[in-house]
Amino acid sequence: xxxxxxxxxxxxxxxxxxxxxxxxxxxxxxxxxxxxxxxxxxxxxxxxxxxxxxxxxxxxxxxxxxxxxxxxxxxxxxxxxxxxxxxxxxxxxxxxxxxxxxxxxxxxxxxxxxxxxxxxxxxxxxxxxxxxxxxxxxxxxxxxxxxxxxxxxxxxxxxxxxxx
Numbered sequence: 001x002x003x004x005x006x007x008x009x010x011x012x013x014x015x016x017x018x019x020x021x022x023x024x025x026x027x028x029x030x031x032x033x034x035x036x037x038x039x040x041x042x043x044x045x046x047x048x049x050x051x052x053x054x055x056x057x058x059x060x061x062x063x064x065x066x067x068x069x070x071x072x073x074x075x076x077x078x079x080x081x082x083x084x085x086x087x088x089x090x091x092x093x094x095x096x097x098x099x100x101x102x103x104x105x106x107x108x109x110x111x112x113x114x115x116x117x118x119x120x121x122x123x124x125x126x127x128x129x130x131x132x133x134x135x136x137x138x139x140x141x142x143x144x145x146x147x148x149x150x151x152x153x154x155x156x157x158x159x160x161x162x163x164x
Contacts, residue, residue: 056110
């Protein structure tokens with residue numbers, strides 16, 4: 001048996017990532033990403049020195065701008081990865097100044113975010129952003145694994161394995 005042909009990816013079977021879809025103009029994919037990663041943006045704004053309410057407003061304003069006015073583009077620096085694109089855009093907006101330009105396109109859980117932010121370790125804005133990004137990816141991974149184990153009736157095994 002030729003193991004190379006058995007493990008080779010099938011052409012056309014891999015769907016583009018939500019970020020790739022967003023950069024290609026899919027506003028629904030961008031909205032899903034905003035719903036998933038807004039806390040990373042909030043933590044960045046808090047770390048650059050904004051108080052809780054302005055950080056929440058800045059987060060909502062930024063996401064609204066990106067969803068309605070200025071979505072990501074392949075020409076943007078860091079467009080290859082959302083985790084590179086976002087900090088670059090945040091730094092630009094911090095330098096330019098931000099304000100709510102129109103009706104918000106997204107809502108966030110500001111009180112929950114502030115409670116969570118109170119437990120964040122010290123660090124620079126970029127460091128906190130990347131830390132939160134990594135932890136968000138892990139949280140979604142654990143949710144997906146929990147659902148897969150539950151679908152197989154293996155909740156107990158998941159509960160035993162999860163701490164590792």
